[in-house]
Amino acid sequence: MNLDFLYGLLNLSFWGYVLVAFIMVQLTVLSVTIYLHRDAAHRSLDLHPALRHFFRFWIWASSGMITREWVAVHRKHHSFSDRPGDPHSPVVYGLRKVLWQGYELYAPESRNAQTLEKYGRGTPDDWLERNIYARYRSLGVILMVVTDLVLFGVPGIIIVAVQMMAMPFFAAGIINGVGHHSGYRNYECDDAARNIVPWGVFLGGEELHNNHHAFPSSAKFSARRWEFDSGWACIRLFEMLGLARVARLAPVPARVEPRNHVDLENLRAVIVNRMHVLREYSRKVTLPVLHAERRQSSISIPAGVRKLLVRHPRLLDDGAVARLQEVHARHHALKVVHEFRERLAHLWSGAHASNEKLLAHFKEWCVQAEASGIKALQEFARTLRGYALQPVVAG
Secondary structure, X not given: OOOHHHHOOOOOOHXXXXXXXXXXXXXXXXXXXXXXXXXXXXXXXXXXXXXXXXXXXXXXHHHOOOHHHHHHHHHHHHHOOOOOOOOOOHXXXXXXXXXXXXXXXXXXXXXXXXXXXXXXXXXXXXXXXXXXXXXXXXXXXXXXXXXXXXXXXXXXXXXXXXXXXXXXXXXXXXXXXXXXXXXEOOOOOOOOOOEOOOEEOOOOOOOEHHHHHHOOOOOOOOOOOOOEEHHHHHHHHHHHOOOEEEOOXXXXXXXXXXXXXXXXXXXXXXXXXXXXXXXXXXXXXXXXXXXXXXXXXXXXXXXXXXXXXXXXXXXXXHHHHHHHHHHXXXXXXXXXXXXXXXXXXXXXXXXXXXXXXXXXXXXXXXXHHHOXXXXXXXXXXXXXXXXXXXXOOOO
């Protein structure tokens, strides 16, 4: 008896079905990272209308997700990152909850009318969205299931299962869970976001989560020479084909001869490049002073102090704060450089301060840092006087 019909119209080999499943999952991953995330949520990218609509259709067909809902939940995540109000933070809910029940956290928030109204603006609201995608959200999944069964037969059931499970686990679980729990940090932003691995390949570059939270409006997630963002590689290909235009990238510090007197342009350059400034402060001030104290002081410095000195205060629990205060009490130089770091961060936390007050604060910081008697801090203050604004060129 001929059973070829059980394997669908294409009747592929075993590895053929594996390849099809992999390609379909990767297409969904790219639809999420390029269209939903970088184009729709953060406006860092401007896709060609045809490509944008293809991704919108694929998301609807492969998962039943609606653009406005995903974008609204994600924007709220950035507004309350790792604080009460964050829809899916492992800091708030615990890693196990987010990892294994990420979709259960996403679903109710995506139906929250207030969330959609406040954070879902600027998303598609055309006839197709209102009358097809939003109204018949299950229809796309049904069409995908039927298509898989016709083309791939019984193995299509497994392909459908892989498609349906991949995004809730990888996007809602791995990125939102592990991406705020484990990994390394290039930048000390005020949330717990981490880069899971330096090679963002299988999840479209979303693995580089700390980089994204440091520069949310950048279309490129990789930041170091040895990091790779597969989503960015696809974007560059789309650019060459005339199907995409990069709107924003992370700022790149420009350096000029240090000024004798700081001015408003210098201040703006420091604020725009604040993530770079904090990183350089840790590398050129905090860590050298810590190493010097370990060499010169007769009082031992416990392990783990490095993390306490560079982390944002909001990420330190009561026990960590107490340990940090104990270190400050015993090591005056570490206390001084840490206090200067926090004072520097006030430049960009004072959003409602006038330019005059911010500039006065910056001038005072530079003068006092250069008079601190701590060589690393003095040299860093002089380098800050050399920061300048420069246009960010895509690519």
